[in-house]
Amino acid sequence: MSSKVLGILGTAKNTGKTTTASALLEIANKNNLSVGITSIGYDGEDIDNITGLPKPRIFTKKGTFIATTNNCIKAGTAIIEISEKTKFYNALGNIVIGNVIDEGLTVIAGPNKGNELSIVLERLKRLGNKLILVDGALNRIVPLMKTDALILTTGAARSIDNVFLARETQCIYNLFNLPKIDKNNLLNLTDDKGKKVITLIQKNYLKRFLKTNSLISLSDVQELTTNLNDRSCSIFVPGILSEFALNELIKKNSKLLKNKNIIIPNPTHLLVGSNTISLMDTLSKMKKLEIGLKVVRTIPILAITINPFYSLYRYENNRYEKGWVNRDELYNKIKSMVNIPVINIVKEGSDSLFNIIKKELYLSKK
Amino acid sequence: MQLTKEKKKILLVPLDPVHDVALKIINRRLKDRGHKTILMPPDVPIEEVISQALKVKPDIILISRTLGYGVAELLGRFIDLAEAAGIRDKAKIVIGGKAIKPELAAELGFDAGYGEGTDFEEAVAFVEGKKYIPEEEKIIKKKKDITTGYRYRFHHQKIENMLNEITEEILDWCKDKTSPGIKRAHLRERLISLKDKKNKISPYSVDKKIAEYEKEYLENCDELIIKYYKEGILPKKVRVLGKKERESLEDYIKKGKEIARAKKIQHTTDKPLVFFQYGTGCPIMDIAHIKTGEAWGVDGVLHFDPSWGARTEGFLKGYLSHEEDGSIITEQNLKKIKESLNSSTLWTVRAHRGLNTPETVVLAGKLGADLTKINIVYGSLNAGTDPGRLTVDGVEAIKLAAKYDLPFDEPTNEELGGVPAYKAFAGMLIVANLGLKLGAKPILKPLFCYSPDVMITGRMDDNYIDYNAAKIYALRSIIDAPIWPGEPIGFMTHTEDRIQSSMTTALHATLATSLGVDAITIASSDEAYSRGSISVTSRIDTLRAVQEAFRFLGKAEIKPTHKAKEWSNELVSQIEKVLENVLRKGSFVAALYDGILGSKEDGAYPGRAGKDTISLK
Numbered sequence: 001m002s003s004k005v006l007g008i009l010g011t012a013k014n015t016g017k018t019t020t021a022s023a024l025l026e027i028a029n030k031n032n033l034s035v036g037i038t039s040i041g042y043d044g045e046d047i048d049n050i051t052g053l054p055k056p057r058i059f060t061k062k063g064t065f066i067a068t069t070n071n072c073i074k075a076g077t078a079i080i081e082i083s084e085k086t087k088f089y090n091a092l093g094n095i096v097i098g099n100v101i102d103e104g105l106t107v108i109a110g111p112n113k114g115n116e117l118s119i120v121l122e123r124l125k126r127l128g129n130k131l132i133l134v135d136g137a138l139n140r141i142v143p144l145m146k147t148d149a150l151i152l153t154t155g156a157a158r159s160i161d162n163v164f165l166a167r168e169t170q171c172i173y174n175l176f177n178l179p180k181i182d183k184n185n186l187l188n189l190t191d192d193k194g195k196k197v198i199t200l201i202q203k204n205y206l207k208r209f210l211k212t213n214s215l216i217s218l219s220d221v222q223e224l225t226t227n228l229n230d231r232s233c234s235i236f237v238p239g240i241l242s243e244f245a246l247n248e249l250i251k252k253n254s255k256l257l258k259n260k261n262i263i264i265p266n267p268t269h270l271l272v273g274s275n276t277i278s279l280m281d282t283l284s285k286m287k288k289l290e291i292g293l294k295v296v297r298t299i300p301i302l303a304i305t306i307n308p309f310y311s312l313y314r315y316e317n318n319r320y321e322k323g324w325v326n327r328d329e330l331y332n333k334i335k336s337m338v339n340i341p342v343i344n345i346v347k348e349g350s351d352s353l354f355n356i357i358k359k360e361l362y363l364s365k366k
Numbered sequence: 367m368q369l370t371k372e373k374k375k376i377l378l379v380p381l382d383p384v385h386d387v388a389l390k391i392i393n394r395r396l397k398d399r400g401h402k403t404i405l406m407p408p409d410v411p412i413e414e415v416i417s418q419a420l421k422v423k424p425d426i427i428l429i430s431r432t433l434g435y436g437v438a439e440l441l442g443r444f445i446d447l448a449e450a451a452g453i454r455d456k457a458k459i460v461i462g463g464k465a466i467k468p469e470l471a472a473e474l475g476f477d478a479g480y481g482e483g484t485d486f487e488e489a490v491a492f493v494e495g496k497k498y499i500p501e502e503e504k505i506i507k508k509k510k511d512i513t514t515g516y517r518y519r520f521h522h523q524k525i526e527n528m529l530n531e532i533t534e535e536i537l538d539w540c541k542d543k544t545s546p547g548i549k550r551a552h553l554r555e556r557l558i559s560l561k562d563k564k565n566k567i568s569p570y571s572v573d574k575k576i577a578e579y580e581k582e583y584l585e586n587c588d589e590l591i592i593k594y595y596k597e598g599i600l601p602k603k604v605r606v607l608g609k610k611e612r613e614s615l616e617d618y619i620k621k622g623k624e625i626a627r628a629k630k631i632q633h634t635t636d637k638p639l640v641f642f643q644y645g646t647g648c649p650i651m652d653i654a655h656i657k658t659g660e661a662w663g664v665d666g667v668l669h670f671d672p673s674w675g676a677r678t679e680g681f682l683k684g685y686l687s688h689e690e691d692g693s694i695i696t697e698q699n700l701k702k703i704k705e706s707l708n709s710s711t712l713w714t715v716r717a718h719r720g721l722n723t724p725e726t727v728v729l730a731g732k733l734g735a736d737l738t739k740i741n742i743v744y745g746s747l748n749a750g751t752d753p754g755r756l757t758v759d760g761v762e763a764i765k766l767a768a769k770y771d772l773p774f775d776e777p778t779n780e781e782l783g784g785v786p787a788y789k790a791f792a793g794m795l796i797v798a799n800l801g802l803k804l805g806a807k808p809i810l811k812p813l814f815c816y817s818p819d820v821m822i823t824g825r826m827d828d829n830y831i832d833y834n835a836a837k838i839y840a841l842r843s844i845i846d847a848p849i850w851p852g853e854p855i856g857f858m859t860h861t862e863d864r865i866q867s868s869m870t871t872a873l874h875a876t877l878a879t880s881l882g883v884d885a886i887t888i889a890s891s892d893e894a895y896s897r898g899s900i901s902v903t904s905r906i907d908t909l910r911a912v913q914e915a916f917r918f919l920g921k922a923e924i925k926p927t928h929k930a931k932e933w934s935n936e937l938v939s940q941i942e943k944v945l946e947n948v949l950r951k952g953s954f955v956a957a958l959y960d961g962i963l964g965s966k967e968d969g970a971y972p973g974r975a976g977k978d979t980i981s982l983k
Binding site: 041269 | 416417476
């Protein structure tokens with residue numbers, strides 16, 4: 001059985017990514033599942049870098065493989081034997097792969113670029129880890145597309161408006177469920193040797209290349225509109241497709257785009273440049289106008305974990321304090337929007353989440 | 367423009383609405399070094415930055431943004447946008463701003479992060495892919511000889527002639543006299559030399575000799591000292607450091623050396639060197655003060671011993687701690703302190719005022735001090751030593767200072783008792799000339815203070831500048847000699863308010879810099895009002911304040927009013943008159959007794975310690 005990589009994606013800081021990662025580490029260890037872990041951010045600090053409130057630290061058991069920096073290894077209490085140095089660096093130092101030989105608290109800051117993460121994950125897989133956890137950072141999402149599946153964490157740290165949270169969660173969930181394009185229709189555009197610019201796939205399988213790779217501004221839309229004609233079948237946007245540009249594009253070319261496909265590499269290419277709430281309206285509009293939106297690749301969101309805790313900013317003393325939203329309301333609102341399990345780990349424990357992961361990723365013991 | 371491999375294309379992005387100064391400075395530095403830079407206007411949406419980056423294809427993107435509410439998420443989204451747009455693999459992205467730390471940069475996904483106070487060169491080094499060496503690591507501090515470059519030439523013929531006459535009289539008076547202090551000094555020299563020779567002579571002979579010298583030494587000591595050597599009874603509030611304490615101290619010194627880094631406190635001038643006095647009573651605490659001071663840039667330290675030490679014939683021995691102000695001089699205490707010093711730190715062991723003056727110079731010289739302190743006049747009039755005794759001992763001490771190549775400074779702290787500056791200066795010049803005749807190198811030490819005399823005469827009613835400047839002008843018009851205002855500067859301008867005290871110290875340091883003096887001694891911000899040991903944090907207060915003052919002034923100058931010159935001329939003619947009076951008296955020692963260099967009305971009282979202890983050789 002091959003290794004599986006699980007990413008933990010958050011909608012904001014303090015939504016519970018590290019809590020989820022820690023819980024999964026613990027239960028994986030209990031279940032004798034060989035596990036590796038890395039982070040695209042910085043995990044394991046005592047005090048939150050931004051709010052100054054205490055944060056959970058990651059406890060790693062003997063035999064866990066970790067990708068972090070050499071400096072972070074010195075900062076934790078776990079004793080880690082470095083098994084491999086990589087050529088990658090982040091702001092804290094050289095990224096290395098190590099094996100915990102004596103359990104303890106660990107500080108993890110691994111590769112934060114997608115391509116570097118891919119290479120490091122391959123190394124962790126080769127070391128025989130059945131499950132590899134990739135802890136996210138803040139609201140960062142793009143590098144996590146190098147994983148096999150995601151847990152989405154959200155909660156009051158993102159917004160204390162439970163209705164907003166439910167709608168945003170629904171939007172993310174929907175985006176990750178966008179239909180995939182048949183690779184044959186892509187004309188090798190996603191190959192490494194490809195031009196990596198916006199490409200119009202014409203009826204006769206000809207390609208028209210634009211100058212830029214992203215649709216962000218009005219001038220980008222203008223360039224595309226100038227090149228778009230009734231022979232265009234699909235538009236491939238390898239870079240960013242911003243919600244603003246998408247709206248402008250469909251507003252200007254609704255007829256030309258009818259029954260055509262706009263293709264992006266994965267849902268994050270639209271998500272990062274969009275407001276999740278208004279994006280839902282844009283997607284509905286596209287549906288009505290019969291304009292297709294497809295992805296080259298997507299990964300499943302296996303479950304959503306929710307966290308009613310948030311850091312309450314106090315203007316009077318310029319400090320953050322602890323705050324909580326109504327836990328049950330948060331759960332019910334989100335549950336009503338998605339077809340996947342919603343879990344409060346702090347309240348329910350991690351067993352049910354682990355069982356979902358085991359089932360969905362076909363995990364067996366080492 | 368075609369860029370060479372070494373030259374980079376950099377996109378500079380001030381994401382903040384206002385704070386773009388740092389980025390502009392980096393921009394200028396990068397441009398100066400031949401890099402191609404594109405500086406974006408402040409406060410543009412991050413999508414626009416991405417569009418610009420896609421257009422210009424930079425090697426590096428430098429972003430500045432102060433961390434605030436929601437900013438972390440914004441920056442995280444920027445990194446995601448950059449990755450989705452394919453920029454992340456081609457360009458390194460750096461974040462700088464208030465509250466940014468490398469840990470946060472890692473969390474946000476940036477390649478590097480620089481917070482407030484980062485040296486701009488660190489960012490430049492990152493751009494150029496070079497290892498950044500912080501300025502402080504580039505600092506190589508070397509010991510400086512304060513007397514270098516001075517030829518000790520008199521510019522005032524009349525004063526020089528009078529001083530020569532007085533010097534001759536002093537030397538003549540002293541030539542057939544000795545004292546218990548002088549005897550102990552020479553015994554101490556022999557004792558230390560014997561220990562040095564231990565591996566050349568048989569241990570038995572050495573021990574025998576040591577016992578012999580010690581016996582003779584004790585014959586010249588006070589009861590207080592003899593009791594300790596013979597019965598192990600220590601003076602009140604003195605105790606021997608325990609084994610554990612000494613072991614911890616060894617460890618502390620070792621660790622201190624490992625982490626020691628040179629710090630320069632001066633900005634663009636080499637002068638003045640900055641000294642402080644230590645003397646908490648406990649040698650361990652002293653070392654902690656010294657190491658902290660060194661870390662904050664102090665150039666030199668002065669050993670401050672208890673006042674009773676100056677009135678007691680002889681020194682104790684061993685590692686001793688004192689529960690009151692002043693750290694006891696013993697060979698062992700001094701050795702340990704010396705061992706703890708950074709190689710660049712100048713070390714003064716003051717000898718100037720008491721019954722152990724010559725012996726202190728021997729210890730200072732033998733144990734590797736750089737400087738000592740001798741002033742017969744101050745010691746006689748305000749420190750309690752008999753003028754005759756201190757004249758005999760002082761002359762011997764100066765000879766020893768010359769022998770051990772120890773420049774000696776001459777404090778004029780009798781001003782604090784109320785003696786007017788011109789009298790104190792006349793005394794200082796007599797001792798300085800004595801030093802020159804005996805082959806030593808004196809350092810003049812006028813006080814920068816709000817003295818009782820200026821309070822009465824109103825010379826500082828308007829400012830603290832003119833009269834202090836007048837003192838320097840006056841001394842410079844008399845002789846070309848190093849000047850080191852002390853002790854400490856701003857004396858009697860401090861209050862219980864640590865900020866006020868730091869400020870006044872810093873302002874006096876500014877004046878000292880402007881006047882181009884060679885060194886200054888500074889007080890801690892709680893020195894006048896600590897009611898016990900000085901705190902380490904207060905040491906740092908004034909060191910930081912003085913550093914800031916140096917930064918403020920640079921090579922600029924403070925302009926005193928016309929009063930400074932007027933008072934300088936007045937001081938010179940007053941000094942002349944005092945010297946005339948000393949000559950008229952026909953005896954320097956008699957002049958001290960009779961108040962010519964500071965009278966009872968001025969607040970000077972000839973000391974009594976060591977009275978009638980002079981003997982013929």
